[in-house]
Amino acid sequence: MITTDELCIGYDEKLIVNHLNMTIKQGKITALVGANGSGKSTILKGMARLLKPKSGHVYLNGKAIFEQKTSEVAKQLAILPQNPTAPEGLTVAELVAYGRFPHQRGMGSLSKKDKEMIAWAVDMTGMRKYANRAVDHLSGGQRQKAWIAMAFAQDTEVMFLDEPTTFLDMAHQIEVLQLLEKLNKEEKRTIVMVVHDLNHASRYAEEIVAIKNGQIIHAGPPSKVIRPDILEKVFEVKCDIIQDTRTGKPICIPYGLHKEPSLIETVI
Numbered sequence: 001m002i003t004t005d006e007l008c009i010g011y012d013e014k015l016i017v018n019h020l021n022m023t024i025k026q027g028k029i030t031a032l033v034g035a036n037g038s039g040k041s042t043i044l045k046g047m048a049r050l051l052k053p054k055s056g057h058v059y060l061n062g063k064a065i066f067e068q069k070t071s072e073v074a075k076q077l078a079i080l081p082q083n084p085t086a087p088e089g090l091t092v093a094e095l096v097a098y099g100r101f102p103h104q105r106g107m108g109s110l111s112k113k114d115k116e117m118i119a120w121a122v123d124m125t126g127m128r129k130y131a132n133r134a135v136d137h138l139s140g141g142q143r144q145k146a147w148i149a150m151a152f153a154q155d156t157e158v159m160f161l162d163e164p165t166t167f168l169d170m171a172h173q174i175e176v177l178q179l180l181e182k183l184n185k186e187e188k189r190t191i192v193m194v195v196h197d198l199n200h201a202s203r204y205a206e207e208i209v210a211i212k213n214g215q216i217i218h219a220g221p222p223s224k225v226i227r228p229d230i231l232e233k234v235f236e237v238k239c240d241i242i243q244d245t246r247t248g249k250p251i252c253i254p255y256g257l258h259k260e261p262s263l264i265e266t267v268i
Contacts, residue, residue: 001026001190002047002077002158007056009046009214016042017214019056024158027188029180031195031205033225035235039214040194041082041162047192048079048160060158074102078151079160083167086135092146093131096121099153121152125179141172148179159183161193165200173197177204198252202226203244210234226250232258 002024009017016039024030024047032040045051047058049065058065060076078099086095099121100114110118122128125145130138135146144164151159164180165173181204183189195201201208202222209219210230218230227250231239236258241250 001061002192003059004047005057005059007043007046007058008054009042009051010054015054015214017046020046020214020216022047022209022216022219024190024192025207026190027184028206029184029191029193029204030207030209031193031201032209032211033195033198033201033234034211038211038234040211042214043211044079044160044162044192044194048077049073050079050081071102074154074156076156077158077160078154078156080147080151080162080164082162084147086143086146088136089134090136091132091134092127092138092149093118093122095135095146096127096149096153099150099155102154117153117155121149124152124183125149139172141168141175144168144172144176145179148176152183156189158190158192161191163194163196165195165197173200180204198226198231202249202251203247222249226252 004020004022007017007020008015020043032043034040042051046053049058052066060068060073065073096118097110100110100117103114122131125148127142127145127149130142130146135143138146148164161180165176168176177200180191180193184191206221207219208222208225210217210225212234217234218225226241228239228241231237231252237254238256238258239252239254241252244251
């Protein structure tokens with residue numbers, strides 16, 4: 001469904017992603033993991049057509065994504081960036097309705113299909129009782145669910161989410177991840193997300209792509225990626241791996257750094 005071919009992305013003269021070849025598996029949840037500055041968000045933006053590559057290609061459903069019309073891409077792929085903000089006073093229902101924009105013609109009013117998809121997205125995310133409340137008056141977790149509802153309403157085969165659980169407490173993190181898992185299982189949607197918590201990636205993703213310096217270090221199911229040798233290479237940390245008795249998935253327990261900082265580095 002989504003592949004990259006020798007993709008190179010950068011900012012100004014600095015190259016962040018160099019000759020990336022990646023395939024996103026259809027109908028799966030894929031997590032991109034790596035240290036800060038490793039290129040995870042840049043890769044996500046490049047695949048979503050938010051960043052123009054310096055060279056190489058991204059293919060969406062077999063067609064070069066930069067050769068497709070914006071409206072065509074928006075009907076196939078939704079993206080939720082980091083920390084999105086809504087205009088002051090905009091209600092949840094109004095925000096979710098923006099997800100139907102790619103499916104509308106001209107300045108027409110919402111169709112029956114639009115209204116059905118908005119209602120479905122609001123119900124799917126459990127935001128019905130907040131539909132008429134201003135987004136800027138919600139808690140952080142509720143705001144994130146409102147934005148996810150907007151992406152749901154877009155009704156695309158693929159969803160990209162850049163750190164969807166950042167700044168959320170533990171309960172809201174799990175709530176958001178379970179919501180995405182539900183969409184994947186019940187609606188068979190392909191989900192690609194940047195995740196910082198390795199144990200969340202292991203628990204909720206079927207495929208994990210470990211990235212360092214804009215390059216794929218290893219990719220595969222959690223059991224093949226959440227391993228001490230790979231995590232030491234990607235994150236420069238030493239860790240133990242145990243098995244979650246409930247899910248059978250690996251759990252990472254870090255215990256030290258690959259390279260102990262010197263006294264000077266510690267002071268600095």
